[in-house]
Amino acid sequence: MISKTENKISYEWIETRERLEAVSGILNQSEILGVDLEADSLHHYFEKVCLVQIATESVSYVLDPLALKDLSSLGPVFSNPRICKVFHGADYDIRSLHRDFGLEVENLFDTHLACKFLGFRETGLEAVLRNRFQVEMNKKFQRADWSRRPLSPPMLEYAAMDGRYLIPLARILKQELEEKGRLAWVEEECLYLSRVRFTPSDFGPLYPKVKGAAQLDPRSLTVLEALLQLREAEARKADRPPFMIVRNESLLDLALRKPLSLEELGTGKALSQKQVDRFGSGLLSEIQRAMAIEDEDLLKAPKHLKPVWPSPVHQRIKALKKWRDRRAEHLELESGILLSNSLINALALKNPRSLAEMEGIPGLKRWLLDYFGQEILGSLTSQVRVPVKIT
Numbered sequence: 001m002i003s004k005t006e007n008k009i010s011y012e013w014i015e016t017r018e019r020l021e022a023v024s025g026i027l028n029q030s031e032i033l034g035v036d037l038e039a040d041s042l043h044h045y046f047e048k049v050c051l052v053q054i055a056t057e058s059v060s061y062v063l064d065p066l067a068l069k070d071l072s073s074l075g076p077v078f079s080n081p082r083i084c085k086v087f088h089g090a091d092y093d094i095r096s097l098h099r100d101f102g103l104e105v106e107n108l109f110d111t112h113l114a115c116k117f118l119g120f121r122e123t124g125l126e127a128v129l130r131n132r133f134q135v136e137m138n139k140k141f142q143r144a145d146w147s148r149r150p151l152s153p154p155m156l157e158y159a160a161m162d163g164r165y166l167i168p169l170a171r172i173l174k175q176e177l178e179e180k181g182r183l184a185w186v187e188e189e190c191l192y193l194s195r196v197r198f199t200p201s202d203f204g205p206l207y208p209k210v211k212g213a214a215q216l217d218p219r220s221l222t223v224l225e226a227l228l229q230l231r232e233a234e235a236r237k238a239d240r241p242p243f244m245i246v247r248n249e250s251l252l253d254l255a256l257r258k259p260l261s262l263e264e265l266g267t268g269k270a271l272s273q274k275q276v277d278r279f280g281s282g283l284l285s286e287i288q289r290a291m292a293i294e295d296e297d298l299l300k301a302p303k304h305l306k307p308v309w310p311s312p313v314h315q316r317i318k319a320l321k322k323w324r325d326r327r328a329e330h331l332e333l334e335s336g337i338l339l340s341n342s343l344i345n346a347l348a349l350k351n352p353r354s355l356a357e358m359e360g361i362p363g364l365k366r367w368l369l370d371y372f373g374q375e376i377l378g379s380l381t382s383q384v385r386v387p388v389k390i391t
Contacts, residue, residue: 012060013064024077030057034163035053036053040145045240050066056167078105080106086170087112090190108190109186110190114174114186118173125137135165141158185371188366188367207224219290221301223287234279246275254287313351339376340363353377
């Protein structure tokens with residue numbers, strides 16, 4: 001099925017294994033591909049990839065993983081180091097492709113990273129396409145449920161549009177990075193990004209994911225955790241994201257008020273009447289159970305204290321931050337892109353005296369060592385030399 005968008009962009013809808021295998025052969029002959037995914041994490045507890053959009057120089061393919069189920073014929077395409085795969089904000093996509101289909105990506109170019117290293121103020125794809133190609137994306141599909149079938153033609157056109165512009169965008173950004181001498185930086189970052197993998201959530205407490213939970217007293221924190229665990233079970237059972245069962249703010253309110261009856265539960269604006277009717281008994285049961293726990297067994301949020309560095313380490317941290325901020329300003333970059341705080345701490349602790357000593361520091365990329373290693377060493381010895389000219 002070939003459809004046309006208002007922007008004269010064609011796409012082919014792929015839902016059979018036979019056609020996917022044929023298309024995979026075509027894709028494997030390409031030099032560059034634009035890739036995008038659509039998932040359903042905003043609508044389901046068990047999130048999954050619902051669409052895979054792949055664009056060549058001349059055509060866009062929209063794949064239906066829900067019908068295809070097996071995308072292994074794309075394996076040779078994604079792992080082919082000769083083919084550049086262009087994503088925008090690839091972290092989630094790389095993890096999802098590996099989690100759902102076992103696909104690994106070689107020769108990745110992330111246009112979002114490229115925008116960061118070029119110092120763009122707006123790096124979202126919508127803003128970048130608007131600024132570079134005067135293209136307006138239809139915002140109403142950003143939170144769509146992509147697991148629904150059939151998908152409307154406007155939804156499919158929206159999905160196909162992203163991949164169509166990624167290839168020309170990548171070429172423009174690569175040229176600009178080359179002119180600034182930063183292409184190698186982004187290429188190395190993309191290499192590391194291509195190796196990220198999905199890691200399932202552990203079975204520890206849920207409250208650390210809730211803003212404001214760490215400030216609760218032990219009793220309230222214990223009540224909150226009990227309510228969060230109940231919500232998690234209900235979300236799994238209904239295959240809905242936890243926030244669609246009861247929002248965090250509502251559970252925080254209940255943990256503070258600790259209602260012990262349906263009447264108390266329904267007061268205020270924390271829960272709708274529908275939520276009270278459906279989950280009220282379970283919520284009350286968990287509150288009562290948490291209230292009966294002995295004081296010595298209550299949860300206590302760990303205190304995240306800032307490390308107290310020895311004076312020499314503290315001075316080196318200050319020197320490194322001073323160098324980073326000045327250098328980032330000259331390069332017109334966000335300071336964290338150039339040197340993260342965690343890497344600054346690691347450098348200050350090790351206090352390397354040579355480039356060779358710097359090589360063993362975790363997280364220190366080759367481009368940073370090659371381009372700025374001597375400057376970093378200079379800042380550690382209070383000999384900060386920052387070129388005035390922007391490179």
